[in-house]
Every structure is written in structure tokens, then in C-alpha cells.
Amino acid sequence: MDALREAVRTGRLAPGTRLPSSRSLAADLGVARNTVADAYAELVAEGWLTARQGSGTRVAPRSEPRRPAPAPPRTRPTHRRPAYSLLPGLPDLAAFPRAGWLAAARRALTAAPHEAFGLGDPLGRIELRTVLADYLARARGVYAAPERIVVCSGFVHGLMLTAQVLAARRVRAVAVESYGLDFHWSVLTRAGLRTPALPLDALGTRTEELAEVPGAGAVLLTAAHQFPMGMALHPDRRAAAVDWARGTGGIVLEDDYDGEFRYDRQPVGALQGLDPERVVYLGTAGKSLAPGLRMGWMVLPEELVGEVRNAKGRQDWASSTLDQLTLAEFIASGAYDRHVRSMRLHYRRRRDQLVAAVTERAPGIRVTGIAAGLHAVIELPPGTERSVVEAAARQGLAVYGMSRFRHPSVPRDRDALVVGYATPPDSAWTGALEALCRALP
The missing domain is CATH 3.40.640.10 (Type I PLP-dependent aspartate aminotransferase-like (Major domain))
Structure with a gap:
């Protein structure tokens, strides 16, 4: 019975198909005729089959199931990959x-x-x-x-x-x-x-x-x-x-x-x-x-x-x-020493260019920290860090605020950006600086 039901459900037995008589199917399967007759009767009651005097037992006609209208595409917030990154912590990988x-x-x-x-x-x-x-x-x-x-x-x-x-x-x-x-x-x-x-x-x-x-x-x-x-x-x-x-x-x-x-x-x-x-x-x-x-x-x-x-x-x-x-x-x-010397010059130029750009475009903003490493700190007016980070994101720039690095037990006491100037490849450096300066207050 389960096999018949599944054959009708999946369409292997099309609507109107005439099924063998209960006597012949019982003989083929080697079961009692009453067993087949009972199965036919139950499938008729469920609506899978029809039985009429003189026309035998057939697969019941049925319309195609109604398919729900396709749901409109789900609108998901779009997270654009930043065009530029000034996140600290990475060297210039292209180098x-x-x-x-x-x-x-x-x-x-x-x-x-x-x-x-x-x-x-x-x-x-x-x-x-x-x-x-x-x-x-x-x-x-x-x-x-x-x-x-x-x-x-x-x-x-x-x-x-x-x-x-x-x-x-x-x-x-x-x-x-x-x-x-x-x-x-x-x-x-x-x-x-x-x-x-x-x-x-x-x-x-x-x-x-x-x-x-x-x-x-x-x-x-x-x-x-x-x-x-x-x-x-x-x-x-x-x-x-x-x-x-x-x-x-x-x-x-x-x-x-x-x-x-x-x-x-x-x-x-x-x-x-x-x-x-x-x-x-x-x-x-x-x-x-x-x-x-x-x-x-x-x-x-x-x-x-x-x-x-x-x-x-x-x-x-x-x-x-x-x-x-x-x-x-x-x-x-000696290759390591030569590479470090070369990168020291490269990163120094990057830092100098960052300081010069900020000084020119946002004269009220200071770049702080010693001339070292792969990042610099841009001090911001109190209460502006979050808005500047959001403005940078709208410019397609990824950059971190100082608050991201504050220990949980320490009260907020400064607003600043932590700018990783080593990360962008040379082809993206000018664009990253422009995006940063546009975001500064």
C-alpha cells in the first residue's frame, strides 16, 4: 500500500491509469485477494484511487498542487567590502x-x-x-x-x-x-x-x-x-x-x-x-x-x-x-637586514605623507605617537570618535577608533583613530589618505 501511495504521489502512476484487478495483483504478489482489496479500498478512501462498477480501479484525477507565489527576495543589509583599509597590525603584504x-x-x-x-x-x-x-x-x-x-x-x-x-x-x-x-x-x-x-x-x-x-x-x-x-x-x-x-x-x-x-x-x-x-x-x-x-x-x-x-x-x-x-x-x-632597512624607509615615507595630509586638510587635528612602527594615532575632538569612524565607513575606508583597544575596566578618556599606514598597497595609498581626510572633522 505504501508503495502504491508513493507511486501516485510522485507521478509514476499517472491520473487515470487503470490498476490490475485485485485477483490478478494478488496472484502476482502471492498474497490473499482480500489483502489487495483492503488496500485498494483504503487508497480509494484517502482519495488516491477511484473505483467504479464496470471501469475497474484507477488512479484518481487530480490537479497540480498550487505552488505558493515566490516570495519577494529578502532584503539583507548590504555590507560593502571597504575599498581601503587603514587597520593597524599588518605590514605591506605586497612588499x-x-x-x-x-x-x-x-x-x-x-x-x-x-x-x-x-x-x-x-x-x-x-x-x-x-x-x-x-x-x-x-x-x-x-x-x-x-x-x-x-x-x-x-x-x-x-x-x-x-x-x-x-x-x-x-x-x-x-x-x-x-x-x-x-x-x-x-x-x-x-x-x-x-x-x-x-x-x-x-x-x-x-x-x-x-x-x-x-x-x-x-x-x-x-x-x-x-x-x-x-x-x-x-x-x-x-x-x-x-x-x-x-x-x-x-x-x-x-x-x-x-x-x-x-x-x-x-x-x-x-x-x-x-x-x-x-x-x-x-x-x-x-x-x-x-x-x-x-x-x-x-x-x-x-x-x-x-x-x-x-x-x-x-x-x-x-x-x-x-x-x-x-x-x-x-x-x-644579510637579506633580512636589507629588507628591514628597505621597509623602514618605505614606512617612514608613509607616515610622513599621513602627517602632511592631515596637517593640510584638517589643521585642527594632531597626529601623535613617536615616529615608529606601522601605525599612528590621530587625536579627535571629544565625543567625535564614533561619528568619524562611521563617516570613514561611508567613504569606503576601514579604520579603528581608540575605544576598540581600551581595557574593559578603564573608563573612556580619549577620542582618537588608530591608523595603520603600512597596510594599503602603493596603488591604494593615495585613495586611502583622501578617504581618511574627508572623514575627519
């Missing part, structure tokens, strides 16, 4: 040194020992750690013996490993800056650590207030170039952070995310040089080369090396061996 990287990869692959393609040491390839030790000492003033370096998959990976170790040491809180990246704070909170915020002023984070933060066993700082506010940490504040760590057994986590890019003077050396036994230095190739490489490094106090190595070994999350060997060759050959 990645493809030819130099390919040449380094060929040399590295040719020279790689067979064992390099195994899982290897959780600390990372010794070739890269050795080259990094020399480079960081020379370029950033970091004390970085190879056995104290851990290669990781970028800053966030390094922070995750450090947070895991701190939590295992029963640290309850890591002090952070009032303005920064929320996903960095999230890494710490997921490890069970609180993130009390230290206040900021024109001299940088007020590290002298660390002693007043209950339960703090570490502090996370962007000392060379505060993100996103843009100032360098004052020497007295640097010393205060290290003095606090020495006096309490605490740890300073130094995020040196763009320390190689200073334009008005020689880069300030890393905070780690003041006390390598109390500072965890975290660096990355994400700003100097490309974030897609997933390549970073940690330089650790001696007492933490074993704990971080164990944490990293358990997670088994490491950068590609070939990429490590390629980066080692790229640095050792």
Missing part, C-alpha cells in the same frame, strides 16, 4: 621579499640534514636559534643565548605558553596596559589569570604602580612602542618595571612587536637587556616579513626554559622546520 625568500628556501632545503624533517627539539631548530641570538643582540640589545630561545608560532603562541607556565606557578594575575589588544588579554584569562590594567600617561604605562596590584606575578608591556597609544616607555618606568620584578620575583613580558621600525632615531634597545633573568622577550616576523609565516620567538630567563619547553612539547605546536631553516638562512645571508 614580502618573494625572490629573496625563495632563494633562501632553496639553499636551506639543499643543506638541510635528514633529521631536520623529524619532529625535532621543542625549542626549535638550532640553526635558527643560533642566528637569532646574534641578530637580537645586535639589533635589539637582547641577551639571547641560543639555549634560552624558543621558536614559536607567533606572539600569541608564545603568550599562551608563558601564561600556562605562570598559572602552573600559581600566579594569580598579569598586569596589562590600559590600552592594548583584547585577544592578548583573553589568552591570559583563559589560562585562569586576571588582567588588572595599569594606567597610562604621556610617559607610558605607570609601572611604579605595580606594587599596588594585588596578586600580580607578571606584567605585559609594549615598552619600545606602546600599542596603540604610540609612546615609548620612559626610562624611569622601564627601570621601575625591572625593579618590581627583582623585588617580588615577578616576570616582565615584553612584546617587542615592531621594535625594528623607529624613524627619527636609532631604535631604543629592548627592555630585556636590563635584566635577562626577569624579562621574557617576545618577538615575531609578523611585522617585519608577514604574519602568514607564523614565526615568532621567545627569549627566556634561564629558570623558565625547562618549563616552557615542557609546555610546548606537550602541545606539539611548532613552526614548520623548513620555514625555520629558511628564516635562519634569510637572516644569516
Whole structure:
């Protein structure tokens, strides 16, 4: 019966089709005639079949089911992809040194020992750690013996490993800056650590207030170039952070995310040089080369090396061996230094052009922050940040307001834009500047 019903429903038995008599169908199926007669009777009652004396049992005529009128197309809010982006945090991806990287990869692959393609040491390839030790000492003033370096998959990976170790040491809180990246704070909170915020002023984070933060066993700082506010940490504040760590057994986590890019003077050396036994230095190739490489490094106090190595070994999350060997060759050959020098000039021109455009088109607006890194801060009149960000969106420009980077515990105290001038390719740079200036009050 179910098969007959389905055949009529799907149209395999067309309306008017005469069905076999109950006697012949029962014989074909090998069932009692009454079984077929009962099934026919039920399908007649349901309207699938008709039965008339002299004309047998047929498929009932039926009209096509009424199809509902097609619904009008749903109107969805249109989210246009911005024509230009001045979001901070990315380098100029079009400037990645493809030819130099390919040449380094060929040399590295040719020279790689067979064992390099195994899982290897959780600390990372010794070739890269050795080259990094020399480079960081020379370029950033970091004390970085190879056995104290851990290669990781970028800053966030390094922070995750450090947070895991701190939590295992029963640290309850890591002090952070009032303005920064929320996903960095999230890494710490997921490890069970609180993130009390230290206040900021024109001299940088007020590290002298660390002693007043209950339960703090570490502090996370962007000392060379505060993100996103843009100032360098004052020497007295640097010393205060290290003095606090020495006096309490605490740890300073130094995020040196763009320390190689200073334009008005020689880069300030890393905070780690003041006390390598109390500072965890975290660096990355994400700003100097490309974030897609997933390549970073940690330089650790001696007492933490074993704990971080164990944490990293358990997670088994490491950068590609070939990429490590390629980066080692790229640095050792001098190509990395040449690329950084070239990009330093490129980004300095970008920043100068940004300042000049804002000064000309919006003379009442200031561009602040030291001449460094890949972003600048545009101060806005009080209460205008949201309207300027919305005006920029109408101009096809993606840009962030300062409030996006404010710690949840900090009251709103300034209106500004955080402008990433490294992101646009050369072909879009002029258009991005024009869109920005049109949006300014």
C-alpha cells in the first residue's frame, strides 16, 4: 500500500491509469485477494484511487498542487567590502621579499640534514636559534643565548605558553596596559589569570604602580612602542618595571612587536637587556616579513626554559622546520637586514605623507605617537570618535577608533583613530589618505 501511495504521489502512476484487478495483483504478489482489496479500498478512501462498477480501479484525477507565489527576495543589509583599509597590525603584504625568500628556501632545503624533517627539539631548530641570538643582540640589545630561545608560532603562541607556565606557578594575575589588544588579554584569562590594567600617561604605562596590584606575578608591556597609544616607555618606568620584578620575583613580558621600525632615531634597545633573568622577550616576523609565516620567538630567563619547553612539547605546536631553516638562512645571508632597512624607509615615507595630509586638510587635528612602527594615532575632538569612524565607513575606508583597544575596566578618556599606514598597497595609498581626510572633522 505504501508503495502504491508513493507511486501516485510522485507521478509514476499517472491520473487515470487503470490498476490490475485485485485477483490478478494478488496472484502476482502471492498474497490473499482480500489483502489487495483492503488496500485498494483504503487508497480509494484517502482519495488516491477511484473505483467504479464496470471501469475497474484507477488512479484518481487530480490537479497540480498550487505552488505558493515566490516570495519577494529578502532584503539583507548590504555590507560593502571597504575599498581601503587603514587597520593597524599588518605590514605591506605586497612588499614580502618573494625572490629573496625563495632563494633562501632553496639553499636551506639543499643543506638541510635528514633529521631536520623529524619532529625535532621543542625549542626549535638550532640553526635558527643560533642566528637569532646574534641578530637580537645586535639589533635589539637582547641577551639571547641560543639555549634560552624558543621558536614559536607567533606572539600569541608564545603568550599562551608563558601564561600556562605562570598559572602552573600559581600566579594569580598579569598586569596589562590600559590600552592594548583584547585577544592578548583573553589568552591570559583563559589560562585562569586576571588582567588588572595599569594606567597610562604621556610617559607610558605607570609601572611604579605595580606594587599596588594585588596578586600580580607578571606584567605585559609594549615598552619600545606602546600599542596603540604610540609612546615609548620612559626610562624611569622601564627601570621601575625591572625593579618590581627583582623585588617580588615577578616576570616582565615584553612584546617587542615592531621594535625594528623607529624613524627619527636609532631604535631604543629592548627592555630585556636590563635584566635577562626577569624579562621574557617576545618577538615575531609578523611585522617585519608577514604574519602568514607564523614565526615568532621567545627569549627566556634561564629558570623558565625547562618549563616552557615542557609546555610546548606537550602541545606539539611548532613552526614548520623548513620555514625555520629558511628564516635562519634569510637572516644569516644579510637579506633580512636589507629588507628591514628597505621597509623602514618605505614606512617612514608613509607616515610622513599621513602627517602632511592631515596637517593640510584638517589643521585642527594632531597626529601623535613617536615616529615608529606601522601605525599612528590621530587625536579627535571629544565625543567625535564614533561619528568619524562611521563617516570613514561611508567613504569606503576601514579604520579603528581608540575605544576598540581600551581595557574593559578603564573608563573612556580619549577620542582618537588608530591608523595603520603600512597596510594599503602603493596603488591604494593615495585613495586611502583622501578617504581618511574627508572623514575627519
